[in-house]
Amino acid sequence: MTTENLPFSARNAQDFEQITASIESALEEIRTDPAQSATKSNLAVLAGVHRNTLTSRARNSLINGSHAEMLDINEGWPFSALRDIKKDRDIALVAVHQEQSISKDYELKELQKRLKKAKYVASSWFHRTLQLKEELADLTLKLQRLSDYSAKQESRIREGGLEITRLRDTIKKNFRIVE
Structure with a gap:
C-alpha cells in the first residue's frame, strides 16, 4: 500500500x-x-x-x-x-581585513586544529599501544603456561614409556622363567 x-x-x-x-x-x-x-x-x-x-x-x-x-x-x-x-x-x-594578518591568524588556527587532531591521533595510538602491550603480556603468560604444561606432559609420556619398557622387560623375564 x-x-x-x-x-x-x-x-x-x-x-x-x-x-x-x-x-x-x-x-x-x-x-x-x-x-x-x-x-x-x-x-x-x-x-x-x-x-x-x-x-x-x-x-x-x-x-x-x-x-x-x-x-x-x-x-x-x-x-x-x-x-x-x-x-x-x-x-x-x-x-x-589585511591579507597578511588574516592569513597568519588563519594559518595559526589551521595549525592549531591540525595539532589538536594530531594529539588526538597520537593519544589514540598511545592507548592502543598500551592495550596491545597488555594483550602481549597476557599472551606471553599463556604461552609460558602452555609451554610448562607441554613440558610436563612430555615428561609424563617419557616416564610412561620408561615404565612400559620396564614392565615389558619384567614380563619377558617372567616368561623366560616359566619356560
Whole structure:
C-alpha cells in the first residue's frame, strides 16, 4: 500500500512544503544579515522548527540525493547551505581585513586544529599501544603456561614409556622363567 492514496498524504505534503519554505526563508535571512549566526540552532529558531527536523531533512537529502555515499550528516541540505554561508562569510572577512594578518591568524588556527587532531591521533595510538602491550603480556603468560604444561606432559609420556619398557622387560623375564 502506498502512502500516496492515504487521507493524510496531502496534508503531509503541504506541511513538508511549508517547512521547506520556512527553512529557505531562514537561510536567506542568515545569508543577508551578518548579525545572524550561521548555526543549526539559529536556523531552527528562525525557521520555527526543531533541530531534529533539520537533521531529518539533511539525512533525507543524503539518502535521496546524488550524495548517498556520503556519511557526514553535515553534507545534507540545509546544513550544507549553512556551511556555504559560513564559507562566504569567511571569504568576505578575509577580503575586508589585511591579507597578511588574516592569513597568519588563519594559518595559526589551521595549525592549531591540525595539532589538536594530531594529539588526538597520537593519544589514540598511545592507548592502543598500551592495550596491545597488555594483550602481549597476557599472551606471553599463556604461552609460558602452555609451554610448562607441554613440558610436563612430555615428561609424563617419557616416564610412561620408561615404565612400559620396564614392565615389558619384567614380563619377558617372567616368561623366560616359566619356560
